[in-house]
Amino acid sequence: MAGNDDLYMGFDLSTQQLKCIIVNSDLKHQHEAKVDFDADFGSKYGIHKGVLTNPSEGEVFAPTAMWLEAVDLVLQRLKEEGVDFSKIRGLSGAGMQHGTVFWSKEAESLLSNLDSSKTLLEQLETKQKSAFAHPHSPNWQDASTQKQCDEFDAQLGDPETLAEITGSKAHHRFSGPQIKRFRTKYPDHYENVSRISLVSSFLASVFLGEIAPIDISDVTGMNLWHIGKGDWHDEMLALTAGSKDGAADLKKKLGVVHEDGGKTFGNISEYFVNRFGFRKDASVIAFTGDNPSTILALPLRPSDAMVSLGTSTTFLMSTPAYKPDPAYHFMNHPTTAGLYMFMLCYKNGGLAREQIRDSLNTSATNPTNWDTFNETALATPPLSQKSDADDMRLGLYFPRPEIVPNIHSGQWRYAYNPKSGDLKELAADSVPDDARNIVESQMLSLRLRSQNLLKPEPDQETGAMLPPQPKRVYLVGGGSANQAIAQLCGEVLGSTEGVYKLDIGGNACALGSAYKAVWACERKEGETFEQLIGSRWDEEKFVKRIAGGYKKGLFEKYGDAVTGFHKMEKLVVEEAGNAKSPATGGTVFANEKGAGAIAK
Ligand SMILES: Nc1ncnc2c1ncn2[C@@H]1O[C@H](COP(=O)(O)OP(=O)(O)O)[C@@H](O)[C@H]1O
Numbered sequence: 001m002a003g004n005d006d007l008y009m010g011f012d013l014s015t016q017q018l019k020c021i022i023v024n025s026d027l028k029h030q031h032e033a034k035v036d037f038d039a040d041f042g043s044k045y046g047i048h049k050g051v052l053t054n055p056s057e058g059e060v061f062a063p064t065a066m067w068l069e070a071v072d073l074v075l076q077r078l079k080e081e082g083v084d085f086s087k088i089r090g091l092s093g094a095g096m097q098h099g100t101v102f103w104s105k106e107a108e109s110l111l112s113n114l115d116s117s118k119t120l121l122e123q124l125e126t127k128q129k130s131a132f133a134h135p136h137s138p139n140w141q142d143a144s145t146q147k148q149c150d151e152f153d154a155q156l157g158d159p160e161t162l163a164e165i166t167g168s169k170a171h172h173r174f175s176g177p178q179i180k181r182f183r184t185k186y187p188d189h190y191e192n193v194s195r196i197s198l199v200s201s202f203l204a205s206v207f208l209g210e211i212a213p214i215d216i217s218d219v220t221g222m223n224l225w226h227i228g229k230g231d232w233h234d235e236m237l238a239l240t241a242g243s244k245d246g247a248a249d250l251k252k253k254l255g256v257v258h259e260d261g262g263k264t265f266g267n268i269s270e271y272f273v274n275r276f277g278f279r280k281d282a283s284v285i286a287f288t289g290d291n292p293s294t295i296l297a298l299p300l301r302p303s304d305a306m307v308s309l310g311t312s313t314t315f316l317m318s319t320p321a322y323k324p325d326p327a328y329h330f331m332n333h334p335t336t337a338g339l340y341m342f343m344l345c346y347k348n349g350g351l352a353r354e355q356i357r358d359s360l361n362t363s364a365t366n367p368t369n370w371d372t373f374n375e376t377a378l379a380t381p382p383l384s385q386k387s388d389a390d391d392m393r394l395g396l397y398f399p400r401p402e403i404v405p406n407i408h409s410g411q412w413r414y415a416y417n418p419k420s421g422d423l424k425e426l427a428a429d430s431v432p433d434d435a436r437n438i439v440e441s442q443m444l445s446l447r448l449r450s451q452n453l454l455k456p457e458p459d460q461e462t463g464a465m466l467p468p469q470p471k472r473v474y475l476v477g478g479g480s481a482n483q484a485i486a487q488l489c490g491e492v493l494g495s496t497e498g499v500y501k502l503d504i505g506g507n508a509c510a511l512g513s514a515y516k517a518v519w520a521c522e523r524k525e526g527e528t529f530e531q532l533i534g535s536r537w538d539e540e541k542f543v544k545r546i547a548g549g550y551k552k553g554l555f556e557k558y559g560d561a562v563t564g565f566h567k568m569e570k571l572v573v574e575e576a577g578n579a580k581s582p583a584t585g586g587t588v589f590a591n592e593k594g595a596g597a598i599a600k
């Protein structure tokens with residue numbers, strides 16, 4: 001064990017908050033603070049749930065100036081908590097994935113000449129000068145790039161080939177399609193762009209006082225990186241930039257990407273040394289995406305799964321097998337060459353569950369309380385079946401256009417007969433059933449799409465082999481505080497060892513970044529992240545089992561429901577393909593395996 005006074009910071013710049021966790025060399029939680037965008041800046045920036053929207057074009061974006069204010073404020077809050085910044089030896093962080101930040105031609109000089117008596121905002125974004133060529137960062141919830149996605153999917157032949165090469169088919173939120181649309185929508189702003197960062201490298205740049213490189217894992221969420229070659233994909237860059245010459249210029253704007261996820265980019269900017277008392281040689285370590293950072297919060301085995309219940313719902317695994325498919329994402333692992341991160345990501349996670357919660361809380365004095373939702377969900381039988389002879393009640397709950405499947409917003413409910421395979425559409429007449437069904441629906445979608453990566457696991461007590469399922473499911477993100485959701489998660493997804501959550505600080509993503517900083521600063525030659533973190537990991541103290549996993553009979557019943565769920569999804573997508581989108585009035589068409597999309 002290291003036995004020193006050094007401290008390490010991990011940041012998480014996510015949809016609704018900027019969070020920071022500080023740990024020591026033994027990985028023990030020391031301090032944390034957060035800035036909540038709506039609560040702290042909502043009225044100033046006019047945001048709701050961290051973002052601004054332009055529904056007529058499906059745009060969702062966030063003001064970059066607000067994030068600068070959040071950096072000053074979160075450090076101020078840590079200072080008020082008594083943090084001694086002179087003990088910080090290293091810092092790393094994470095940004096919500098796929099968002100891009102467009103730096104202006106003045107950015108480098110402004111970043112490197114900051115006056116510590118003034119705020120970041122006062123110096124980087126004023127009426128006279130701005131470090132940004134555009135005031136907003138497209139958000140991962142954006143759905144404005146269908147046209148660009150079609151071009152991306154077609155460029156190398158088909159979505160399968162794009163997924164094979166870049167890890168994912170084209171997605172609305174991915175930076176390649178987003179940059180392409182930005183270039184054509186705002187040509188003057190694009191002209192003034194000196195560099196392009198992801199949200200993660202934007203945050204690293206602020207701490208570094210110069211534009212930081214994009215990280216080796218986050219770069220695989222752009223549709224622009226050739227995973228096999230470990231380099232930018234020239235043809236996809238040319239498609240984004242509109243020409244070969246433009247591609248060379250875009251490559252410069254995006255910068256060099258280093259293979260080593262533990263690379264030190266340099267010492268923290270003097271601004272932070274003088275303003276907050278940071279150690280002069282505090283190292284800024286590569287910042288990564290929020291999902292890759294989340295898998296670093298514990299020594300995840302290839303048979304374990306993490307479910308992040310944040311604004312989005314994501315399902316994450318760390319695996320040596322690279323099996324890309326248009327239905328999901330593969331990304332480079334953030335620290336360990338030869339490993340990959342498997343990811344499913346849903347737009348309709350926390351906010352969709354909140355919508356059902358709110359419709360149940362009609363007479364509640366505290367409308368954001370989850371008690372009624374939880375009691376109702378647990379009082380409802382699995383799949384709303386009072387007996388095995390009843391149909392299973394299945395639903396899709398998408399207040400926003402969804403990613404998987406790629407379809408417009410809406411709600412659909414069906415009765416599924418597992419014996420005959422029949423599906424009958426139901427009226428939206430039972431909010432109490434929706435409480436259980438929405439969680440089941442989200443978990444059934446995860447089970448459907450992850451089943452090919454899982455293998456049979458031995459029963460903990462008897463050693464008998466059980467059907468394919470995770471060994472453990474770790475819940476993280478805001479929704480991991482919810483015991484009822486944890487129980488339903490274990491019932492649908494199974495898991496031979498049960499459902500766990502981190503018992504060390506609320507935020508796995510920021511924690512993962514803090515651990516990355518520990519590893520990067522203290523690793524011996526050749527020591528992997530898994531080796532170093534594994535050797536300091538205190539299982540008893542760091543994780544807690546919060547719900548059971550595999551239940552014989554119930555797991556198999558949900559297996560039948562997966563078949564019905566898949567069928568229902570296909571039907572809904574097909575029907576959407578023959579209809580006008582209620583959300584936009586645009587025509588809806590299928591553009592991926594079993595999915596549909598809105599064309600403008
Ligand atoms: N007790 C709870 N039960 C269910 N969901 C919760 C609970 N507490 C927080 N949440 C959900 O967590 C979401 C925020 O997740 P979090 O991971 O903190 O945010 P972010 O997406 O910004 O990283 C909220 O939108 C809310 O739906």
Ligand SMILES: O=C(CO)[C@@H](O)[C@H](O)COP(=O)(O)O
Nearest residue numbers: 014015096097140310311312
């Ligand atoms: O787009 C993705 C991943 O592909 C999202 O997971 C974002 O990274 C946002 O995460 P949260 O704010 O929900 O944590």
